Amino acid sequence: MDAKTINKFPIRDYLAGMGVHPAKDRGYYGLYHSPLREDRNPSMKVDYGKNLWIDYGANDGGTLIDLVMRLERCDAGQAMRLLEQKISGVPSFSFHGNTSSLPVREPTITIGRVQSIENFALLAYLKERGINVAIAREHCSEVHYSVDGKRYFAVGFRNDAGGWELRNAWFKGCIMTKNITTIDKGSDKAMLFEGFIDFLSYLTLKNIQSPPLDVAVLNSVANLRKAIPFLESHRTIYTFFDNDEAGNKATSEIIRLFPTAEVVAQSRFYIEYKDLNDYLRARQKQAAKPIESARSFSQQSIRRKGRSI
Numbered sequence: 001m002d003a004k005t006i007n008k009f010p011i012r013d014y015l016a017g018m019g020v021h022p023a024k025d026r027g028y029y030g031l032y033h034s035p036l037r038e039d040r041n042p043s044m045k046v047d048y049g050k051n052l053w054i055d056y057g058a059n060d061g062g063t064l065i066d067l068v069m070r071l072e073r074c075d076a077g078q079a080m081r082l083l084e085q086k087i088s089g090v091p092s093f094s095f096h097g098n099t100s101s102l103p104v105r106e107p108t109i110t111i112g113r114v115q116s117i118e119n120f121a122l123l124a125y126l127k128e129r130g131i132n133v134a135i136a137r138e139h140c141s142e143v144h145y146s147v148d149g150k151r152y153f154a155v156g157f158r159n160d161a162g163g164w165e166l167r168n169a170w171f172k173g174c175i176m177t178k179n180i181t182t183i184d185k186g187s188d189k190a191m192l193f194e195g196f197i198d199f200l201s202y203l204t205l206k207n208i209q210s211p212p213l214d215v216a217v218l219n220s221v222a223n224l225r226k227a228i229p230f231l232e233s234h235r236t237i238y239t240f241f242d243n244d245e246a247g248n249k250a251t252s253e254i255i256r257l258f259p260t261a262e263v264v265a266q267s268r269f270y271i272e273y274k275d276l277n278d279y280l281r282a283r284q285k286q287a288a289k290p291i292e293s294a295r296s297f298s299q300q301s302i303r304r305k306g307r308s309i
């Protein structure tokens with residue numbers, strides 16, 4: 001196959017095969033958390049019609065081959081060979097008409113060893129996010145896995161379907177089955193988190209190894225309805241969503257779905273920050289400054305009204 005032919009393969013389908021899905025889908029384009037770097041706000045756009053991508057945060061973009069070159073850190077020839085292998089596994093793939101709805105061969109994903117988090121790069125990643133390593137080790141694992149024979153490793157957080165939410169400095173995604181993660185402490189109160197980094201951030205802020213109440217981690221706001229069976233027996237639900245449109249909508253949906261429950265949005269306690277992890281890191285930076293600055297920050301926090309847990 002030549003480059004022109006290979007570049008007709010939908011970028012959207014290629015990313016889906018990696019377990020990377022749009023954070024926002026506008027129909028004719030999608031906004032993704034860039035798989036090329038740590039991307040807290042979805043800033044990679046994929047134009048479905050033109051089949052081109054642009055990473056606004058990295059000021060980079062191009063064709064599917066360009067994307068694979070960046071992901072695999074290889075030259076154009078190697079990227080084309082990798083893509084030929086993938087495309088050849090899609091018998092029904094046609095380069096004519098609308099190809100985005102056609103099936104894509106799922107990559108061969110193999111879980112290798114799962115162990116306590118010891119890798120230096122992963123420890124550095126957790127430190128950069130402000131997460132207490134002992135707490136992370138309590139709830140996460142170091143997962144080594146391969147995709148079509150190429151080896152990777154990441155901090156892994158297990159979900160209720162046996163899949164793994166994976167994070168490292170360069171990748172954010174899921175392998176195997178996407179689902180929520182629940183922790184049942186037998187409480188009638190539950191804490192609801194958007195992702196596991198926010199869950200670990202809460203535990204780090206409180207300096208506790210285990211949550212005091214029941215917990216549901218959505219692993220994506222798109223999984224909200226999967227949490228309904230778990231949440232419906234709780235009389236109080238504390239939400240820890242992002243301070244953005246998706247987080248606000250999720251909180252409104254929880255209020256609508258559970259009219260008899262008390263829904264307490266904790267995001268107002270970190271309203272000046274995108275999410276709980278941003279708030280955690282800001283607290284840690286302030287703590288590292290002179291005492292006067294730290295005291296000022298603490299007083300600001302205390303003045304905020306509302307009920308926090």
